[in-house]
Amino acid sequence: MAATSAWTVRSHDAAPRSEWVARPRYAPSDFIVLLWRERFLMLAVFAVLFVIGAAVALNLKTTYPASSSILVRLGQEYVYEPRAGDAGRGAVPDSDQVIQAETEIIGSSELKQRVIDRLGLMRIYPELAKKFAEASAAEKRVVMGQAVRAMETNLKIQTAPDTPIVRLVFTHEDPKTAALVLNTLLEEYLIFRRTVLVEANTPAMALQRQAFETRLEEADSAYEDFLTSNRIADFVAEKAALSQLQSQIEQQKYLTEAQLQDRSGRLAALQAQMGQVEPEVGLYRDVNNAASDKLIELKLQREDLLGRYRPDAQPVRALDAQIARLEAGISEGRTTGEGARRIGVNPVYQTLQTERIQLQAEVAALRQSLDALNTQMSQLLDRRLKLAELEPRFQALSLDRDVLQANVRDFAVREEQSRAAREIAAASNDNIRIVQRATAPARGSSLKKPVLVLAFLFAGFTALCAGLLRMFLRPGLPTPASASRTLDLPVLGMAPLKAA
Template structure:
């Protein structure tokens, strides 16, 4: 057999034993259940009925969420995501400042009369504590509900009075539409105006320095004058090259013309007379022969004499011995005269071209000096122009942004296009209370606690509670059992 200390501390139970053993502890369990249930019921009946007023708003992307940089254009037009907009509007709705505005508008006595009385009796140092209690009570009563991918925000406010619940929630929405403007639309007009005036003063100084620079250097328009000088220099250089080409052409033609004039005679024969005496003599002799042939025969002496003369004269004519110079007339050679006229013209053209070349060289030298002067002044001009351009752009940008900010603020003050109240709060007809859930919870908790107390008492009792438990614990049959005596 096992020692007594082993089996006495570890009795064995069967499911059927629990019913009998718990019934033995029924009075303890009933007492524990009654105490806890009475306490829970008393707490449940002390809960007050609240009336939940509900409302909803539609939140869309508005102008106030579009990013507008104060300077430059980096990131202009960037907008947050829809979830971020909903989160921002939810934070504004849940802010303590908004609740304080509602309390200031309706009065603490209208919303929480007990806290109003406590606030009136509290000293100055504790008034803030009482107001903090009111804000915490509003925060507890106000529920803000959102859903993913939904631009609707639902609001629920619970209060003991149905009319007060609707009034507080509607006032909250009205103050929210006003309060969000001060949060989202910042008033940066004074800063922009101050910065714009500063840029205008700097721009006036830059303009004065720019004008003084142009006046001291006798420049009307630097860019235009530089471009005009460059264009004029190109034109003069082109004229110079054309003049040099023409001059070389005229000089070459003049040299060739002078060489030709050396080969042409200044005078030329106009005409000359031809001497025909030999031919006339020959004709006369032939006529005489024909005349003699009429009186003499061909072999007569006079005829032979004439034939001899005719033969000698013909031989002289053929040999050219009978030809002589006639009268001649000479005059000015027109070719020489034309060459001389052209030479005079070329000489005048050469002189004119050389004069033009000298003038163009002088002009080019003057233009080059002026362009070098402008090139020397250009860095200073670029610096002054850059300062003026930057300041003008800044003045223009800040003036535009100032007007845009003023217009955006005025539009935002006049309307809330991106926030629409879908449903305003109305006084709820039915209230909600936690009495029934609390009674059920108190009943369940009291029953569970009573059961735990019964089990604890059952397990803490010494000995073997039943014959079946003794048999299982000792592994011995129980032959009989006697009732417990007092």
Template sequence: MRRDASSGSAWASRPRYAPADFVTLLWRERFLMAAVFAVLFVLGMAAAFSMKTTYPAYASVLVRLGQEYVYEPRAGDAARGAVPDSDQVIQSETEILGSAQLKDKVIQRLGLARIYPELAKKYATAKPDEQREIMGAAQRALEQNLAIETAPDTPIIRVGFKHRDPQSAALVLNTLLEEYLIFRQGILGDSSSPVLEQQRLAFESRLAAADAAYEDFLNMNRIGDFVAEKASLSQLQAQIEQQKFQVEAQLQDRTGRLSALDRQFAQVSPEVGLYRDVNPAGADKLVELKVQREDLLSRYKPDARPVQELDAQIAHMERAVAEGRTRGDSARRFGVNPVYQTLQTEKIQLASEVAALRQQQAALAGQLEQVLQRRLRLAELEPRFQALSLDRDVLQANVRDFAVKEEQSRAAQQIAAQTNDNIRIVARALPPTKGSSLKKPVAMLALLFAGFTALCVGLVRMYLRPGLPTPRAAARTLDLPVLASARLKQA
């Protein structure tokens, strides 16, 4: 029996319920549940009826790729022209639309009294610290009532704003879009013009120093134009070498001719006979003998001895004349040989030409040596000149590039300040005619929450009651049949 009693006490601490018992047990807690339900439902309905009607205004913005999203490197051409995809552009424009600075500009433009009159009244009598808190509260309220929606692969941004006053809702949203068009220019606009100008001025200063070093280098080495002088020296050297070769060829020619003249000059007589008179005595004698023969023939016969002797003399004379034994000069004159004079004149001219050519050869050799030394000096100075020229060229190119970029940046800013071609307001906000309120949703939530809370309270109260509430629960808990039950007697 003791064991059964202990078992009974353990069973009594853990009552076992059936589904049918819950209705009976919860009915016992109906007053507590009704009180909890009534209190929570009244509070929920009070909260629901405190909800005010708001009027949502909507607008939409078309966003396209613009010049401000095209990458322009500050220096060089790496990745020039790179552009983000459309989703990145939409995301950046959405962030600009939702920035706190833009909301602050809207509040400052319209005034706190036009948007939130209650906060404006508090702001008028608040201290500076409290005023900052009130402005923060206004920005938070503006952010809570502002809705920005986007869709993938769609260049449209939908913007909505809720306010108690429909006119204020449309006014705030349109003002937000107008300030957005201005604000985004400052965010996305190229603000590098001052930086470009400073960089350009720095390069110009370095270029002036490089020019001064370049001029000092030229003046110190007495060079007018390094490249032109180098080219002219190369051309001059080629000309001098060509002249030298020509002079050497002429010198060899004149020297050879002079040697030949020297050999010919030894073989030519300085004097030559100008004319001579031939003595005709033999011929005259022959004629005289023939005349005598004819005279003898007039007296003698041809075979007479005197005629034959005379014929013998004539024959002998004819042989002497024919053999030239009777020929002789009666007078002869000599003079200077013109060939000798010509050879002598040509020899003198050739000798003078040879001397002149040798002097010219020596002069050309000296000039060639000077040109060669000058070229060697320029070759020695060329690395320094190339370094100075490279510095000047690079700095000039940088100055030119930064000047062009500065002008382009300034022009882009001016164009961006006057137009927003890639951002178009598709639909401006109009004052809404239909408002929205959370009264019904809050009332339904209050009803459901009050009923659920009351049920939970009833269940908790049911489980916390001591004892066995029903005979069936006692029978299941004690595993004993219940023969009878009596009502609890009132005290």
């Protein structure tokens, strides 16, 4: 015995302890063997769970989904129209907000209640209809709530970002009922949305308009009394006309003053010039041209002599001497004499005198025009001061009158627009178009196969977990290989397990 212990205990092993528990160490090959040992337990667990899942799957009913789609666009009912004032007028939500609002209306419980009331509970949910017929008044409300919740569960509303299409899917056990319910839902939706989005006809706007009309009549009366008492036909037109007329008269006055100064200056200068101009002046005088004529005659004679004599002949030289003396006398002015003279009225003096008379008349006329313009300016200024004194009162009356007129006009327009919008909305839904109506689906959908597959997978997984749990909870070392790895000792032999 001592020899066996020495043979089996190695020098590097720790000393044996009195109480020692080893945790089994497994290899992948051990799992196959150990799970095979637990095959009956795993098979039992799998069979029980799969049978239960199969029973549940086989009891599931086939449902038929009916689908439809609508196109949602921005409508007049989404344009903001303030009751008073223009703050925010014309503001509109974006497309996603419009889609969200329409989907909320489609998904409202009241709309589903309308569909149930129209088709009848027996046509949609016969089982709930039987309960409803046998229930009390309080229980009937509960049953109706169950029907509405069932419709909410079976109805699916699908939207996509930046897409004006809303898709509706309603599932039911009967394909015809699914299509009928969905089409009825769309029809009731087109009616129901009008009551939600279109403002109801209230007399408040008409009463407010009548109140403004009464105040406007009082303002008109005060306005007419003001104009009549001050003898004004049109205050604004008269003020503008006076301003324009004053501007014209001032311009004419400045022009008249400039012309008067011009004429006065010209008259003073003309009178100064007349003192320097003689009243009479020589009209013309005769000039004595005898010497010139004599010179021409001598030159003609010389030419005649040259035809008979040579230039240095005595007669020609004598004639040249006469011509030279005569030319010298003409050049020195000894041969010039006074001719006849005539004296008459100086035309310059006469012109100056005529112009002075005209300027004197113009100056007198311009002075009279200037006096008349000054008188007109004074009258216009008095009238404008009177209008300026009356203007604050006129502005107050006009402002009250204009504001009341604008309010009456706005309320009348809004009242007509509201009436027209209600009538149009009651007749059509232009911004909502049904793209596709629901038809009875030819193929239904059922969860039998998916439930069977899930039941199979769940049963298999649970059975595997049960086998692993049973495997790990068994005492001892399950296989020789596991014992060798756990105890770090070689296994020399193995005996079969003897039945207890």
